[in-house]
Amino acid sequence: MVTTTTTQATRRVASAGGAIDTVGVTQAFWAHHTPLPVLDEVTLSVPAGQFVSLVGPSGCGKSTLLRLIAGLDRPVAGHVYADGHEVTGPDPSRGIVFQDPTLLPWLSVEKNIGLGPQVQGRRDDPFVVERVNAMIDLVGLGSFRDALPAQLSGGMAQRAALARALVNRPQILLFDEPLGKLDALTRATLQTEIVRLWRDQGFTGVMVTHDVEEALLLSDRVIVFSARPARVLADICVDLERPRAQDAAGFRELRREILALLRQ
Ligand SMILES: Nc1ncnc2c1ncn2[C@@H]1O[C@H](COP(=O)(O)OP(=O)(O)OP(=O)(O)O)[C@@H](O)[C@H]1O
Ligand SMILES: [Mg+2]
Structure with missing residues (x-):
């Protein structure tokens, strides 16, 4: 495995929390009565507040790993920890954004955004109402709070x-490839937005993407996986100041390095 040293200080977050550890995580599925190995002893540590991208060949197991971190599935071997506690199921402290926005078509933007607290019975809690309003403003959907998902563009739906x-x-x-279906311009805008939200909100980010440039624009580290069953091929530190310029020599060098690993 290729490892580059992290020299860029990890961003400090007030709410320190959000560290992820996967230890020897192995996953397999059954396909046509035979086991299909998907993850092969994946061991990774993501400190609280870091932004990490996962890249690798299609079908290698990236989404599978993300689902294990989310607690949507359990590994056949190994362990996933969030802040030192074993992940055994989903939890509101671990959010996930998919390629499709999966908004409920009959609910307004505001009601879709408030769905989590509503399910938890906290919809009318004044702090929750305030938080829903703040998040609508934060993603720039203030004038669309009463709109239905069908009235939104793809980029707006993904903001919601x-x-x-x-x-x-x-x-x-x-x-999980949240920008994969958007046009290039909307995609670029949302990449900048995600960096801003990450800085503002202080979460630990893990993004699966097929786009090496996107990984380099956003992340502190890029983890490169092998073909299925996925193993960590390289853990690459992106020690470049943000906002990042795609034509900078350091950026181009890292892109070359990652693309060479993906072609192995
Ligand atoms: N629930 C499941 N049951 C059976 N096989 C599955 C299941 N989920 C994923 N797989 C298989 O596991 C492998 C890895 O799938 P995964 O979706 O994690 O890949 P990926 O790296 O995210 O691919 P892509 O980049 O195309 O999204 C694939 O061969 C897929 O068919
Ligand atoms: Mg996937």
């Missing part, structure tokens, strides 16, 4: 999905 995840004050926010 981000706000819905942020309402729960997640310490960990997991992203």
Whole structure:
């Protein structure tokens, strides 16, 4: 495994919390009566407040790993920890944003964003109402709070999905190719927005992406996985000042390094 030393100080967060550890995480599924190995002893540590991207060949197991960190599935071997506690199921402190915004079509933007607290019976709590309003403003949907999802553009719908995840004050926010279906311009805007939200809100970010440039624009580290069953091929520190310029020599060098690993 290639490891580069982290020299850029991890951003300090007031609410310190959100550290992720996967230890020897192995996952397999059954396909046509035969076991399909998907993750092979994946060991990773993400300190609280870091932003990490996961890249690797299609089908290698990136989404599978994200689901294990979210607590949506359990590994066949190994352990996943959040702040030292074993992850045994989903928890509002760990949010996830998918490629599709998955908004409920019959609810307004405001009601979709307030769905988590509503399910927890906290919809009318004044702190929750204030938080829902703050998140609507934070993602720039103030004038669309009463709109239905069908009235939103793809980028706006994904902003609503981000706000819905942020309402729960997640310490960990997991992203599974959240910008994959957006046009290049909207994608670039939302990349900047995600960095801003990460800085403002102080969560630990883990993003699966196929786009090496996106990984380098956003992340403190890029983890490169092998083909299935996924093993960590490299753990690369992105020691570049933000906002990052894609034509900077350091950026181009890292992009070359990662693309070479992905072609192995
Ligand atoms: N619930 C499941 N049951 C059976 N097989 C599954 C299940 N979930 C995932 N797989 C298989 O596990 C492998 C890894 O899937 P995963 O979705 O994690 O890949 P990925 O790296 O996210 O791929 P992509 O980049 O295309 O999204 C695939 O071969 C997939 O078919
Ligand atoms: Mg996937």
